[in-house]
Amino acid sequence: MSLFLIAALPFLGAVFPALLIRAGRNAAASAAGLTTFLALMGLLIHIPDVMSGTVVTARFDWIPGLGLNANFMLDGLGFMFALLILGIGLLIILYARFYLSREDPMGQFYTYLLLFQGAMVGIVLSDNILLLLIFWELTSLSSFLLIGYWKHLPEGRQGARMALAVTGSGGLAMIAGMLILGNIVGSYDLSVILQNRELIQASPYYLPALILILLGCFTKSAQFPFHFWLPHAMAAPTPVSAYLHSATMVKAGLFLMARMWPVLAGTEAWFYIVATTGLVTMLIGAVIALFKDDLKALLAFSTVSHLGLVTMLLGFGTKIAVVAAIFHIINHATFKAALFMTAGIVDHETGTRDIKRLGGLRHLMPLTFTIGTIAALSMAGIPPLNGFLSKEMMLEETVHTVWRNSHYLVPGLALLAAIFSAAYSFRFISHVFLGPARDDYPAHPHDPPAGLWLAPAFLVVLVVLIGLNSATIVGPLVAVVSSAVIGGEKLPYYSLKLWHGFTPALYMSIVATLGGLFLLALHRRGETVWNALPRPEAKTIFDAVIGALTAVSRWITDELHNGVISRYAIILIAFTVGLGYYAYSTGTIGVETRVPLPAPIIPIIGWLCLIVATMGIMWFHRNRLLSLVLIGVVGLIVSMAFNYLSAPDLALTQISVEVVTMILLLLSLNFLPTETPWDSSAARRWRDAAISVVAGIGAGGLIYALMLRDFAFPTISQFHLANSYKGGGGTNVVNVILVDFRGFDTFGEIIVLGIAALIIYALTDAVLGTSVRAYLLNRKPHWPQSGDSHPLMMVVATRVLMPIALMVGAYIFFRGHNQPGGGFIAGLVVAIAFLMQYMASGYTWAIERQRFYYHGTIGWGVLIAAATGLGAWFNERPFLTSDFGYLHWRPLEEFEWATAMLFDTGVFLAVLGAVMLALDSLSRLAWRPGMAQEFPMDINPLRDALIEEEQEKKEQG
Amino acid sequence: MEALVASAVGVLTAAGIFLILRRRTFPVILGLSLLTYAVNVFLFATGRLAVNAPAVLNKYEDVPYTDPLPQALVLTAIVISFGMTAVIVMIALGAYLSAKDDHIDMSARDSVDDAGEDA
Structure with missing residues (x-):
């Protein structure tokens, strides 16, 4: 199975549990299990390759410009971790099905779990450090969801936040470190980086990169002093703890240290940072674990301690220590996951995880007792279990390690940690299972159903088998993984067996076991x-x-x-003006190269109108209706200017948008106050005026200077002019740019427009859902209403105009590709035709005759545009490549047919729908019951009543 | 001609910015509309002005064409700015109808209320 598929399967499968939960919890669990199983099988197919030392790869250039390639590789190390992730994942899925209660949303759980699983698999299979970083952050995010799964528990939420804060910030540090590393080597591909040990270690940036990457690893793997998040993350359901916090996520840091081992390890900095951190973590974790009463907290700190152990081994920097580290990762995953599941069973069956309230479960839960005891003995390092083997290898390595000229420091502290480790393991057995049975358990304990004990039992069988016959069962795997870690060099001699003779490690093991028993005996006093x-x-x-x-x-x-928006605005404007001034005062300006166009009398008149209207707006802006009228004048002049300056498309668009905008603003003014009161001080007005004038001079001066000079660089417009007809099949270059050259932009634009309309609709809906509705129904209009709300003349005129307007719309639409026009303008024209009916005959009358919802119109528009774009794919062209041809249907003339026309249809529908939805929503605010009239053009009988009321008021007031 | 266009842009910009700095919603909306005109004309003018130059290709004669690219950009900008204006109008209306207040600035009282909700 392709590595892409293995990495993608959990993500794809994550959809199913969430959907299938409606079909029951078994369906959701089966879907999750099946996905994991498939991915696991896909992985196992690669066994022959991996075992022979071949690296399986799958490469795909994603964003080559950034060095971000979706490259995956599968070597021994990745294989072992993927095996742990998927294998234990499968067991956890089984266990969780029986662990979670009826009230827990199980679909969500499996979805989160699969997302996490996918992210983990991604990390271990990545052959590109940028890709790895993406997956790395995904594990932080998905583990946040898993830890906080029980949303009702404050500890769960706090623990999730803490885990995210710690591992997330570590991840940020790591991003920096990885980028430095990639910069040193000149490639972000792991396989390249791993070849450049000398280059990296000689670089002056080696130390910063090392520290930053290690920060990421240490936070993820809960190394001192970042270990504190792990125990708090235990607020998660036990399957999560067993999966994330024993077998997978916390091992991601170890994985990365192992992955980077060939290039980062072997220096003094590496040894002192990594080995020391590991040693300290191992000791502190073990000591704290002994004094924790919560079973899961005990296991959490023991995990911290064991992670420290592996970190320390990797930190030693010797090949044989790597073998021990790899072997211990496997062993720890088996016994610790089993122990977590045992703790979960105890919690599930007795109702408590507090060791002080437990004891004597041996007789009540014999099966759980057996499983838990074997796993705990392995954790303590008792032969013949697998924990013994790797712990002895660890002790052996410490003996050969010198820390600052001291031969005894490392082995001494490691031995101390081993003693505490044995002690808490024994405590787990004796204080939970041994001793007299009690009669005050919160529930009646008994062995759980098979679904719960099967998974840990399977792991415990592995614990025993690996212990008894490690060389056969995991020997080849350890060898392959270790040689992958050390970079393909020859492995040193070692043997995975129980009996190595009377070595220092053996004595240390004996001391550790006896010391552990001794500490347990002294536990109460301690x-x-x-x-x-x-x-x-x-x-x-x-x-x-x-x-x-x-x-x-x-x-x-x-x-x-x-919250003072005018302050934000003035800061923004002042800053922009400042930037402009800086550019002006420091830059140079070339000589004028263009001759100004002459200004005949007509444009001057237009210009005068515009200036007078603008000044009028400034002067009268407190009278809102008047300023609206004046702004209409400005819009009209602008569209005429476009027309005069050879931009007919713009003129058409501007004038139709102008109409729609005016209607919109008039509608809104209906509900807003009609006057703007004076509420700025004179000083403030002068300040604003000064800033505006400066900005105006800046903008005007800039464009004046620009217009009188030629382009500094050759423009791409020549390309558009040259290719418009040949490539796009249209002579209206503006339209061809919109629907073809820059079609993707236009596609985005219509989506934005649609979203804007939907926002307006949603806002109206929300506002009308509140007390505003009552206010609107009871409010008095600003002005006495005209008695003739639907004047006969207007109704007749709009009815007659409707087909004409629609035909104009159609005409503008069809000619658009070759003559000024197109979907945008046609959409606006047709929208105006509809709006006229609304205005003349009333909202109620119009919507009674409405056959299509505008939401649908927008949606269809976007879909048609998208489908046109996708069509290009079927012809093996990029998205939105247009095609055209000529048809000759007799008796018609030969005519052109272009896919751009279809795209333009989408634009047309989206614009039409968006404009209509926006205005329709606003009109809803004015709706009142009883507005519907049988005849759309009758006299408003309320008029006289209103006028009388007004007069009465005046008389009284 | 250039002077006319440039001074129009300048005046529209100044008026737009002055209105944007007002403290009620409606003048701000008007100001945004004026600024939109100014920006659109500005963008359009970056293609340099041309009178009587077609944007439509003509196969019979070789005439200098107008620059189509800024036109296409401005065309979508006009339509989008309508969408933007409509959203802002609706926000202003919703705010006014809900609070009976059309100030754009949050008053000190509002800030206190806000903090109270957070705590």
Whole structure:
């Protein structure tokens, strides 16, 4: 199976549980399981290749300009991790089906789980560090959803936020580190980076890159001092803890350290940072774990400790330590997932996870006892289980490690950690299962149904088998993975077996076991001491830091964004003017190269009209109706100017938009106050006037200078003129640009227009849903209404005009490709034809005759445009490539047929729908019951009553 | 001719900006409309002015054409600015009808209310 498919399957499959949950929980679980199973099978097909050391690749250039390639590779390391992710994923899906209760939304759970799974598989299969980073962040996001799955629990939400904050910010650091790394090498492909060890380690940027990447790894893998998020993430349902926090996500950091090992490891910086962090984490995690009463917290800190162990081994930088690290990753995944599931079973059956309230479950839950005990003994490092093997290898390696000239520091501390590790493992067994049975469990404990114990039992069988016969079962895998990690070099001699003779590691193991038993015996006294010790509480510190950050951000936001919109506007304008001034004062301006066009008398008259109208708006802007009339004059002059200056398409568009905009503004003025009161101080008005004048001079001066000079660079308009007819099949170059050359832009535009109309519709709907409706029904109009709300003359005129207007629309539409016109203008013209009916005969009359909803018109428009664009794909052309040809149907003349016409139909429909929906929505505000009249042109009988009322008021007032 | 167009752009810009800086919704909408005219004419004029130059290709004679690219850009800009104006009008209307207040600036009282809701 292609690597693309393996990585994509979980994402594709994530859709199904969410949909299938309606068919029941089994359906959702089966869908999730089947997806995982398929991906797992796809992975297993590659066993022969992987085992022979071949690297399977799948390459696809995504954005080559950025070095972002969707390249995947499968080597031993990736294979092992993918196997863990998919294999344990399958077990978790089974376990979760029985673990989650009826109230939990199971479809969501599996969807999140599969998303997470896909992201993890993506990380381990990526052959491009940018791609890897994308998947890396996806794991942070999807784990956020999983940890916070029980939304009703505050701990769940807090834990999810903390995990996201810590791992997310680590991820950000890592992005920086990876970019540095890619910059050093000159490629973002892992396979290239891994070949350049000398180059990277010699670079002055090696240390910053190393530290940034390690920050990402340490936060993800919960290394000290970032370990604190992991225990809080335990608020998640147990299947999540077992999956994310033992087998997969926290191992992502380890994976990356192993992946980068060939190029980053082996330096002093690497050793001291990584090995020391690992050692400290291992010790601290083990000590804290011993004193945790919550079963899951105990396991969480033990996970922290074991992750530290692996980190330390990778930090040693020797090949044999890598073998031990790889072996321990496998072993830890098996026994820790089993332990988490056991803890989940205990919680599920007894109703508590508090060790203090448990004990004596041996007789009540024999099966769980067996599973839990074997897994815990493996964690303690007791032979012949697999945990013993890798722990002994670890101890052996520490003996050979020198830290700052000290031969005893590392082995001593490692031994201490091993003692605590044995102690908490024994505590898990003895305080939960051993001892006398109690009679105060919150529930009646008994062994769970098979669905719950099957998965951990399977893992425990692996624990035993690997322990007894490691060389056969996992030996080849460990060898392949280790050689993948160390970069294909020859592996040193090692053997995976139980008995190595009387080595220092054996003695250390014995001491660890005895010490563990001893500590367990002293546990009660130790606990008193522990509780008396002052300890920094990570959550309090974290909350304080986050609280302070939030306060600062809130302060900045409040200060900058205080809701005074006119202040934002003036800052923006002043800044822009300042930028313009800077450019003007520092730049140079060339000589005038164009001769100004002459200005005949007609344009001068137009110009005078425009200036007078604009000045009038300034002078009378408090009288809103008058300023609207004046702005109409401005619009009219602008469209005439377009016409005069050889832009007929623009003139047509401008004038039809003008009509629609005026209607819109008039409608809105119906509900707004008619006067603008004086509420700025004189000083403020002068300030605003000064800034406006400066901006106006700037804009006018700039365009004046621009118009009198030729283009600094050759323009691409020549290309459009040359290819419009040959390539686009139209002589109206503006229209061909819209529907062909820049068709994608136009496609975006009609979508935006449609969205704007939908926003207006939604806003109207929302506003009308509130008390506004009552206000509107009871309000008095600003002016006494004309008695003749639907004048006969206008009704007749619009009826007669309707077919003519539609025909003009059709004419403009069809000629658009070759003559001024096109979908935009035709849409506006037809919209105006409809609007005339609304105005003349009333809203109610018009919508009674409406056959299509405008939403649908917009939708069809966008769909038709999209379908036209997609059509090009079937002819193996890029999206929206147009085609044209000539048809000759007798007795008609020969005519041209272009796919651009179809696209233009989409534009037409979208514009028509958007304009109509916008105005229709606004008109709804004016609707009142009883407005519908049988005859659309009768006299308003309310007129006299209204006038009388007004007069009465005047007399009284 | 250029001077006419440039001064018109300047006047429209100045008037538009002055109105945008007012404190009620309706003048701001008017100001935006004026600024839209100014910007559209500005963009159009970047193609340099031409009188009696067709934008439509003509196979019989070789005449200098007008620059079609700014025209196409401005054409969509005109239509989009209608959409934008319509949305702003609706927002202004909704705000006025809900709060009976057409100030664009949030008053100090509103800010306090807002903070109260957050806490």
